Amino acid sequence: MVLKRALMPVALLVWLAACEPPGSSDEPGSSPLRGSIIETGGERPRFTLSDTDGQPYSFEDETEGLLSFIFFGYTNCPDVCPIHMATLASVIGRLDPADRGRVRVVFISTDPLRDTPDVLRRWLDTFDPGFVGLRGTVDEVNAVAESLLLPPAAVPVNAGESYIVGHAASVLAVTPDGGTRVKYGFGTRHEDWAADLPLLLQWKAQVP
Amino acid sequence: MQWWCSAQGQPWDWTWQPYVGVWLFVALIAAGYVALRRRYPPTEPDNGDGRRGAAYFVTGLLLLWAALDWPLGALGASYLASAHVTQFLLAGIIAPGLMLLGIPRGAFGVIERRPTLHAFLADLTHPVPAFLIFNVGMTVTHWPGVVDAAMATQAGAFTLDMAWVLCGVIFWWPLLAPIPARPGFHPLLKIGYLAFNGILIRPPFAMMLFSEYPIYATYELAPPFPGTSPLHDQQLAGAIMKVVTAWIMGVAAFMIFREWRRADSLLEEGSAARERPV
Numbered sequence: 001m002v003l004k005r006a007l008m009p010v011a012l013l014v015w016l017a018a019c020e021p022p023g024s025s026d027e028p029g030s031s032p033l034r035g036s037i038i039e040t041g042g043e044r045p046r047f048t049l050s051d052t053d054g055q056p057y058s059f060e061d062e063t064e065g066l067l068s069f070i071f072f073g074y075t076n077c078p079d080v081c082p083i084h085m086a087t088l089a090s091v092i093g094r095l096d097p098a099d100r101g102r103v104r105v106v107f108i109s110t111d112p113l114r115d116t117p118d119v120l121r122r123w124l125d126t127f128d129p130g131f132v133g134l135r136g137t138v139d140e141v142n143a144v145a146e147s148l149l150l151p152p153a154a155v156p157v158n159a160g161e162s163y164i165v166g167h168a169a170s171v172l173a174v175t176p177d178g179g180t181r182v183k184y185g186f187g188t189r190h191e192d193w194a195a196d197l198p199l200l201l202q203w204k205a206q207v208p
Numbered sequence: 209m210q211w212w213c214s215a216q217g218q219p220w221d222w223t224w225q226p227y228v229g230v231w232l233f234v235a236l237i238a239a240g241y242v243a244l245r246r247r248y249p250p251t252e253p254d255n256g257d258g259r260r261g262a263a264y265f266v267t268g269l270l271l272l273w274a275a276l277d278w279p280l281g282a283l284g285a286s287y288l289a290s291a292h293v294t295q296f297l298l299a300g301i302i303a304p305g306l307m308l309l310g311i312p313r314g315a316f317g318v319i320e321r322r323p324t325l326h327a328f329l330a331d332l333t334h335p336v337p338a339f340l341i342f343n344v345g346m347t348v349t350h351w352p353g354v355v356d357a358a359m360a361t362q363a364g365a366f367t368l369d370m371a372w373v374l375c376g377v378i379f380w381w382p383l384l385a386p387i388p389a390r391p392g393f394h395p396l397l398k399i400g401y402l403a404f405n406g407i408l409i410r411p412p413f414a415m416m417l418f419s420e421y422p423i424y425a426t427y428e429l430a431p432p433f434p435g436t437s438p439l440h441d442q443q444l445a446g447a448i449m450k451v452v453t454a455w456i457m458g459v460a461a462f463m464i465f466r467e468w469r470r471a472d473s474l475l476e477e478g479s480a481a482r483e484r485p486v
Contacts, residue, residue, distance in 0.1 A: 078219035079431040086437060087428075094420070189428055190421035190439075 032199060034192040035173060035182040038149060044178030045070070047144045049108065049134040052121040057134055059106065060178075066104045067200050068174045072145055072153060072167045074111035075123040080169045080186050082127075088171070089127040091193040099201055102176065105131045108141055110153030110167045148172055148181070175203040213281035214365040219431040220287050222279070229366065230276045234269065241265055241310075248314035257313050265310025272303035276369060285365050288436070289416065289427045289445035292355070296372055297452050300346070304376030305460070308384045316387040330388040333381035335401055343410060345375035350412035352423045359426045379405075383464070395468035399461045406457030409450065416446030 031037050044060050051057040059068070069088060073081035085107065092103050107124060109115035112135050115123075120133040136144070142152035145168060154166030169186040173196075180203055184192070211229035250258035274280060275298035283291035319326050331337065348354055349371050358364035382390060383398055415423050422428035422438040433441070 079217065082432045083429060086432065090437070090439065091421075187425075187429060189425060194421060 033182055033196050035184040035188065035196055037180060038172075038183050039181040041179055042181065045144075045148055045174060045181075047147065049136040049140065049144065050117075052117040052124070052133040052135075054117060057132065062132075063104050063106070063174070064178070065176050066102055067176050067197075067203075068104045068106060070106050070108065070148065070172045070174065071170075072108045072110050072141065072150065074109055074165045074167065075115050075119055076111065077165070077167075084171055084186070084188075085124070085127040085131070087188070087190055087193060089131070091190055091197060092128070094194070095197065099198075102201060103197070106134060107131055108134045108136075108144065110138070110141055111155065111165045112137060112141070113155075114161075173200055175200055177204055179204075210362055212362040212366045212369075213276065213278070213285040214362045215286045215359040215426050215430070216282075217431070220283070220433055225278045225282060227277055227281065229362070230273070230281065233276070234273045237269055237272075237307075241269070244312060244315050248312040248317075250312060251314065261310045261312065263310070264306045268303040268306030268310060271298045271306070272373070275299040275303065283433075285359055287427065287430045287433045289422075289424055289438075289442045290448055292427075293350075293416075293445040293449045295369075296346075296350070297449070297456070299369060300349075300372030300376040301379070301453065301456055304373055305380040305384065308377060308380050311385075313386060316385060319387045326388060329381070333378060333385070333388070335382045335390075335393060335397070338378050338382050339401065339405070342375050342379035342405070343408065345371060345378075347410045347412055349375070350410070352412070352415075352425070356425045383460070395464050398464050402457040402461040402464070406454040406461075413446050413449050416442050416449070418446075 044064070046058075046060045048056050048058045059070075071081070071084055073084070075081070085105075088105055092100060092105070095103065105128070107120075109120055115133075115135065117133075117135065120135065124131040124133045135141075138153060138155050145152050150168040150170065150172065153168075156163045156165070171184045171188070173182040173184065174180075175182070182196075182200065184196075210225070210227060213227055213230070245262070250261070275284075275295040280291055280295055280298075284295040285292070319329060332341070349358075349368055355368070358368040382393060383401070412423075419442070422442050424438075424442070427441060428438045430438075436444075
């Protein structure tokens with residue numbers, strides 16, 4: 001009897017553990033995806049920025065038929081950017097080589113002052129040398145963000161060398177057919193990506 | 209300022225942080241121990257209850273402090289699963305055992321004089337419930353959903369740390385505390401109790417070692433810690449837990465075996481002396 005009372009808190013903890021909510025994604029609605037579909041039946045995004053070799057990179061042409069992930073961030077970011085990039089690199093790295101070749105990660109710098117082509121390339125290489133790094137002026141980059149319905153970057157003016165850049169924390173996935181955009185907020189975990197990647201690779205937009 | 213180490217959204221740096229709640233907790237235990245030593249001084253200076261006992265207790269308390277305070281507490285609460293399991297090994301296994309060894313034997317007389325408390329402890333610290341409580345406690349307090357929920361707040365992190373200490377005390381009690389007396393708990397059974405705990409792989413530790421992806425959101429989504437990835441850190445945590453737990457149980461089993469052999473030798477010598485013709 002005495003022992004039964006003593007074990008009550010343990011039983012409560014077991015029950016709490018059993019109540020763990022599955023995954024950490026947004027409300028999926030009727031979609032099988034863990035990310036949130038923000039547009040379907042649309043067209044592949046069209047924009048051109050400079051890559052880390054200084055060459056123009058047309059997103060529409062370069063990612064045709066590929067599952068693409070677009071992320072706006074900066075290399076001095078202390079948390080969200082490296083976490084998203086490391087997670088994507090880890091999960092994409094586990095795909096079989098054929099599928100891996102059908103995925104493109106496009107990182108668009110929101111800090112053109114500090115993210116020179118070399119800095120950007122070196123930083124991306126620490127995650128995956130296949131990741132694409134794009135640059136433009138803050139206005140050009142913000143125009144692209146707004147066209148994708150993402151908030152523009154907030155770059156502080158005259159902030160010296162050490163400053164924080166406000167930027168969208170979500171990764172935007174564009175399906176291979178270009179017709180569906182899915183948003184993955186900060187907090188998307190390895191297991192969420194691993195569950196969605198095969199679905200996104202085969203995704204066909206539901207055109208009404 | 210935080211009073212207890214819990215998850216932070218900030219990138220890690222090596223700037224020292226004070227955790228007043230940890231200091232208060234350690235100071236309270238130390239004050240309680242000093243009071244206990246004054247009230248129950250050792251009956252003989254070298255009966256293991258004197259300086260050696262104090263050394264055990266102080267070492268245990270210092271290890272508990274190291275587990276809960278900066279930097280290990282902060283790293284384990286927010287950034288590294290490997291630091292989190294190291295904290296557990298110190299606060300939930302090593303420190304409770306050492307501190308229990310250091311309690312003056314006379315202090316256990318209090319339990320004998322209180323029948324309800326004695327009955328409660330007799331039930332709670334029987335080897336079977338103690339084994340179950342420790343292992344269920346160890347499993348639950350390392351379950352991903354529980355860790356992620358608890359580490360998010362200082363109160364949650366505090367509760368988890370206290371659960372570790374409590375489970376550790378319950379685990380060691382049947383082996384180290386003289387009361388309630390357990391004459392049926394033979395040294396070989398004690399060694400078996402320790403060996404079984406040493407070889408057992410609890411579900412969360414198997415998950416840490418063999419999971420394809422990080423299991424704890426706390427460490428997976430923490431600002432990156434230089435030189436490691438969440439998955440590698442998690443695998444290291446599982447390995448540390450398995451190897452160090454087995455090592456601790458092995459050392460404790462060896463000490464019990466040695467003590468048993470010594471007691472047996474003394475008994476044999478005593479019998480031989482009695483049988484010797486005068």
